[in-house]
Amino acid sequence: MAGKIPFVDYLVLDDGEPHLVAQECANCGARFFDRRNACAGCFATEFTTVPVATEGTVRAFTIVTFAAPGIPTPFVASVVDCDGTQVRANLVNVEPDPDHIRDGMKVRLTTYPVGTDSEGTEAINFAFEPAN
Incomplete structure (x- = not known):
């Protein structure tokens, strides 16, 4: 096999356990994914790369039932609080039904092949998937 590459630049696969990294503003501590020229919070221009916790808590979610052609539905889109860093990601390995998902649910990072x-x-x- 030729190897694996991350689908997004802020997913790290080759440093032990898979994890995300964020760009943290050196002035105010705000965190962003992907490259930034300036902080949206304070307009500072210096950033450091920091790891993001691999476990978190669902803070918001929606069950998507209509999507672009070729995208299977339903699926769960969410915002996960990973120790203070907000991550937008799908929830997997859980029924896309409000009886199985709730705000405050504990989740952990997982990876999967997309092509x-x-x-x-x-x-x-x-x-992210349920932590229990």
Whole structure:
């Protein structure tokens, strides 16, 4: 197999356990995913790369029943609080039903393949799943 690559730049696969990294403002501590030229909170321009907790708590969710052609529905879109860093991600390995999901639910980071190129390189994405 040719290997694995992260689907997004802020997913780290080759440093022990998979985890996310954020850009943290050196002035106010606000965290962002992907590259930033300036902080949206204080307009400072210096950032450091910091790891994001791999476990968190669901703070908001919605069950998506209509999507673009080719995207299977229903699925659960959520906002997860990972020790103070807000992460937007899908919830997986849980029934897309309000009887099985709740605000305050404990979740953990998981990864899954989203495709393989012609040379056998797998693209890996992230989501969260119930922690228990």
